[in-house]
Amino acid sequence: MPHGDITHIDIPVADHAAATSFYGDLFGWQIAEIPGFEGYPMWQAPNKISGGGLAPRGEGFTQPRSYVEVDSIDDVLAQATERGARVTMEKSPISETSWFAVFEDPDGNAIGLYEGVTETSGNG
Template sequence: MAHGDITHIDIPVSDMDRAQAFYSTLFGWHIAELPGFEGYPMWQAPNEISGGGLTPRSEGFTQPRSYVEVDSIEETLRAVQDQGGRVVMDRSPISETSWWAIFEDPDGNTVGLYEGTTDT
C-alpha cells in the first residue's frame, strides 16, 4: 500500500469547452486530449508535476476526486474494507501497465487509487 502521494485529480464538469477555458485562464493549466484518451482532456499545472482530468459530470460524480498512488490496489482495497470503508469500483486497467479503483471511506467520501509501473 505504500506511496500515498496524490497523483491525479478528476474534476467533473457540465460543459467541457467552458471548463477548459476557465481552468486554463484561471490557473495557466495546459489542457489537452492525449492519444488513446479522447473525450477526457487532461490538465497539467505549470509545475509540470500536478495534473488530472476533466470528466463529464454524472450522477454519483459531482465533486472533484483525488487519486492516491499505491503499490497494490488489491492490498489497499482489502485494508479499506478492514477499516470500515467500501469498494465502489474494483481494480480496472488504464493501460497495460497502470490500473485504478475507487473506494468510499467511512464518512462517504470517494477516493481513487492508482497503481502503475514503468515496466513494459
C-alpha cells in the first residue's frame, strides 16, 4: 500500500466471541485468529482490501483506531510532534519486517502508524 493509505482498523471489544458474531453477521466479515496473534481475532471485509482486528478493550483504548501506512514511522512521528502531536506509543515491532506506533493529534484523536510489508489480503 502507498504511504498515506489506511491499512488497518482496530476495534476495541470486551468479548471477542460476541464481537466476532456481531460483526460477522452484520457485515459479512471473515473473522479468525491468526497463529501468533492469539486473543486478537483479525477481520477482513468482503472487498479483501479493508481489514483489522478485534483488540482487547483497555485503559486508553476505548475507541476504534485507524492505522495509516507510512514509509517511515520515525519520520512521521517527528513531523507529527513538530505539528503539535503527542506520541502515546513509540515504534514497536509486530514482526521482523513490520512496526506500529500511535500518536495523539492536536485534537486528541489517536492515530496509528504502520510501516512494513502489508499482505495483499488487507490484514496489515
